[in-house]
Amino acid sequence: MSEQTGTTAQATPGQEQVRRDDRAHxxxxxxxxxxxxxxxxxxxxxxxxxxxxxxxxxxxxxxxVNVNIGYQHPKLVAAIQEQAGKLATIAPPFANDAxxxxxxxxxxxxxxxxxxxxxxxxxxxxxxxxxxxxxxHTGRHKVLAAYRSYHGATSGAIALTGEPRRxxxxxxxxxxxxxxxxxxxxxxxxxxxxxxxxxxxLQHLRDTLMVEGPQTVAxxxxxxxxxxxxxxxxxxxxxxxxREICDEFGIIFIAxxxxxxxxxxxxxxxxxxxxxxxxxxxxxxxxxxxxVPIGGVIISDRVSASFxxxxxxxxxxxxxxxxxCASAVASINIxxxxxxxxxxxxxxxxxxxxxxxxxxxxxxxVGEVRGLGVFWxxxxxxxxxxxxxxxxxxxxxxxxxxxxxxxxxxxxAGLWPFTHYNRTHVVPPCTTTADEVSEGxxxxxxxxxxxxxxxxxxx
Numbered sequence: 053m054s055e056q057t058g059t060t061a062q063a064t065p066g067q068e069q070v071r072r073d074d075r076a077h078x079x080x081x082x083x084x085x086x087x088x089x090x091x092x093x094x095x096x097x098x099x100x101x102x103x104x105x106x107x108x109x110x111x112x113x114x115x116x117v118n119v120n121i122g123y124q125h126p127k128l129v130a131a132i133q134e135q136a137g138k139l140a141t142i143a144p145p146f147a148n149d150a151x152x153x154x155x156x157x158x159x160x161x162x163x164x165x166x167x168x169x170x171x172x173x174x175x176x177x178x179x180x181x182x183x184x185x186x187x188x189h190t191g192r193h194k195v196l197a198a199y200r201s202y203h204g205a206t207s208g209a210i211a212l213t214g215e216p217r218r219x220x221x222x223x224x225x226x227x228x229x230x231x232x233x234x235x236x237x238x239x240x241x242x243x244x245x246x247x248x249x250x251x252x253x254l255q256h257l258r259d260t261l262m263v264e265g266p267q268t269v270a271x272x273x274x275x276x277x278x279x280x281x282x283x284x285x286x287x288x289x290x291x292x293x294x295r296e297i298c299d300e301f302g303i304i305f306i307a308x309x310x311x312x313x314x315x316x317x318x319x320x321x322x323x324x325x326x327x328x329x330x331x332x333x334x335x336x337x338x339x340x341x342x343x344v345p346i347g348g349v350i351i352s353d354r355v356s357a358s359f360x361x362x363x364x365x366x367x368x369x370x371x372x373x374x375x376x377c378a379s380a381v382a383s384i385n386i387x388x389x390x391x392x393x394x395x396x397x398x399x400x401x402x403x404x405x406x407x408x409x410x411x412x413x414x415x416x417x418v419g420e421v422r423g424l425g426v427f428w429x430x431x432x433x434x435x436x437x438x439x440x441x442x443x444x445x446x447x448x449x450x451x452x453x454x455x456x457x458x459x460x461x462x463x464x465a466g467l468w469p470f471t472h473y474n475r476t477h478v479v480p481p482c483t484t485t486a487d488e489v490s491e492g493x494x495x496x497x498x499x500x501x502x503x504x505x506x507x508x509x510x511x
Contacts, residue, residue, distance in 0.1 A: 067092050067104035081205070082217065096123035099484040101468070109463070110492045112480050113470035117279060117311050117427075118337035121383055121392065122481040128343055131382030135375055144171075144371040154377035157384045158339070158350060161320045164329030166350040170364075171372035175310030175336035176204020178347040179273065182332045183208055184366055185349065186271035186304035189358040193226075194269045196260065198233035200281040203273065203308055212273060215281055216446045231260045233274065235284050237420045237431060238439065246287035254293040266301035271332075276322035279311035280472050283429035283479075285422055291328040298331070304355065305330040310347065311427075314338030315387060315482040318397030318425030325424065331355055338482075340383045346376030396482040400425040403486045404478055407493045416511070417442060417503035428478040430496075432458075435509030441474035442503055454506045461499035467492050469499075 065073075070092040080088060094104045099122055102108045114120065121128060135150060142148050155169040170185075172178045183195050197203065199214035210217065211224035218224065232240040234253040241252035261269060272294060278284035298305040307330040312322035316338055319325050323333070332355060336347030370376075387393060400423065408428060412418040419433035432442035432455070443455050455471050462469040462476075470477040476496070480489060 067094075070104075098122045098124075099481050099488050107466065109466055109468040110480070110488060110495075111468050112462075112478055112492050112496075113468055114479050114481050115342065116337070117316065117470065117477075117479045118342040120315050120338035120396075120426075120482045121341040121386060122483040125341075125386060125483075127386055128340070128379060128382050131378050132344060132375055135378035139374050141370075142374055143369070144367060148372065148374055148377070150374045150377040150381060151372040154372075154380040154384075157381060158335070158348070161384070162333060162350045163321065163323060163327075165353040166329070166331075166333060167353055168351045168356045170349045170351060171377070172336070172347040172349070172368060173345050173370055173373075174204075174347040175308075175334060176206045176209040176347075177368065178310065178334035178336055178349050179203045179209045179212060179306075179308060180206050181366055182306045182334050182349045183212070183271060183273070185332060185351065185355055185358075185364070186306065188365065189355050190270040190302065190304060192268055192270035194229055194264060195227060196229050196231055196257075196264070196269060196272045198274055198278075199230050200233065200235065200278055200284065201275055201308075202280050203275075204310075229260065229264055229269075231257055233278070233284070234287055234290050235282070236287060237422070247289070250287040250290040250293065253290060254297070257294065257297060261297070261301065266303065269301065269303050271304040271306050272298060273306040273308055275308045275310075275312065277312040277317055277424065277427060279427075282431070282472075282475060283423050283427055283477055285424055286326075288326070291323065291326045295328050295330070304332060306332045306334065308334050310334055310336045311338075314383075315393050315396045316425055316427045316479070318393065318400050320393060322424070340376065340379040341481075343383075344373070344376045344379045345370075346373065346380060390483070392482050396425045399482075399484070399486065399489060400428070403489050404428050404493075407490065408478065411493065411497055411500065414497070415500040415504050416507045416509065417500060423478070426478075426480060426482045426484070429475045430478070432474050432476065432500075432503050433509075434507055436511055437509055440508075442506060443474050445473060447473065454503060458499055458502045461502050462495060465495045465498065467495040467499075469496075 093101055100108050158169050159167045197212040201214040203209045203212040208225050210221045211228045214230050234249045236246050236249045239249055243249035243252050307323050309321050313335050331352045333350040408421045412421050417432050418430050420431040434440045443452050459469050459471050
């Protein structure tokens with residue numbers, strides 16, 4: 053018996069048992085099950101995780117761009133342990149101190165009059181409920197969402213998604229209309245400047261509303277900064293223009309900050325970078341770095357008032373779960389005490405941005421560098437002049453070989469990258485030190501020689 057816990061001590065399973073049980077019984081997301089061999093992970097701390105052979109990886113992916121506070125932060129772990137000992141669970145209809153404090157802290161951080169929080173289990177169901185709130189509030193059914201977006205894998209969230217992960221779930225939910233958002237490097241509007249891209253993207257949105265009928269549109273949902281599909285930072289004026297369009301037509305503006313929020317862009321919420329207040333903000337991931345599942349919708353007074361005298365038609369058994377809420381409270385306090393928002397902002401301006409620009413000068417395969425805070429992407433190309441991607445859109449198998457080889461070179465050198473199509477993203481924990489960032493970028497410097505080997509341009 054363990055003297056500390058009073059329970060029977062059990063040996064930690066070895067690597068081969070973990071791998072064997074995983075292959076026999078775990079069904080993995082977004083994967084052909086027979087074609088994967090997941091790496092067993094033994095532990096993690098700070099910006100690193102390691103396997104059972106003791107090989108350490110500097111995590112330039114923050115897992116799924118969610119471990120903003122780093123691995124195993126002792127204060128965050130202690131807060132979860134303390135809450136588990138105090139009250140491990142309580143149903144949503146009750147008031148609870150952890151839930152109430154988490155809601156208050158999040159509302160105080162949010163812009164404008166977003167003063168109430170509906171808690172969910174993660175980002176996908178946050179987007180589901182934001183869409184439902186908008187539809188009930190407006191009495192309209194259509195929701196506009198951008199191409200090159202990801203909003204989650206539940207039925208409504210995957211219908212909102214504007215990339216290939218949606219295809220396997222079609223036909224999907226009715227009433228979802230997709231449009232093109234700004235992407236200056238590969239402009240769908242043939243723009244020649246960021247200002248022109250913003251203006252033309254906003255006109256395209258107006259044209260889409262014109263033919264769909266703005267009186268039928270409940271909401272426009274945008275990832276404030278597009279995440280997995282390219283770290284697409286909107287040009288100045290774009291979000292303000294969307295806000296103006298929504299106000300003009302009585303449409304709810306939903307900012308999906310599941311990936312971009314809580315320090316990732318060097319702000320509490322990415323919308324703060326442009327001084328824009330949406331009607332609803334969805335969050336998850338960085339609010340507690342994924343230590344316990346939690347997400348939510350931050351709701352403006354105007355929308356929440358719709359449900360003052362009529363019930364909101366939705367709920368979740370684990371909405372506002374005490375362990376999740378306690379971890380969110382602890383995380384927000386840690387962010388403040390340790391200056392993590394400011395650190396993330398400075399990493400972007402002083403370390404990541406300049407060092408990635410230096411990579412672009414050395415490697416012809418780097419077509420563009422873009423990002424904010426600790427949220428960056430390198431777009432890799434075969435030809436800078438034509439901007440031909442290093443691999444085709446949605447490449448698989450042999451077509452994806454250049455990126456697969458690049459990723460393997462990173463991992464071999466102890467860096468865990470985040471790659472998607474022809475891009476590698478630089479998204480380490482927001483607590484990563486400047487020296488650790490430089491260590492990772494030095495590994496990228498070597499790995500990019502693989503991408504350079506596929507370069508066919510002359511410049």
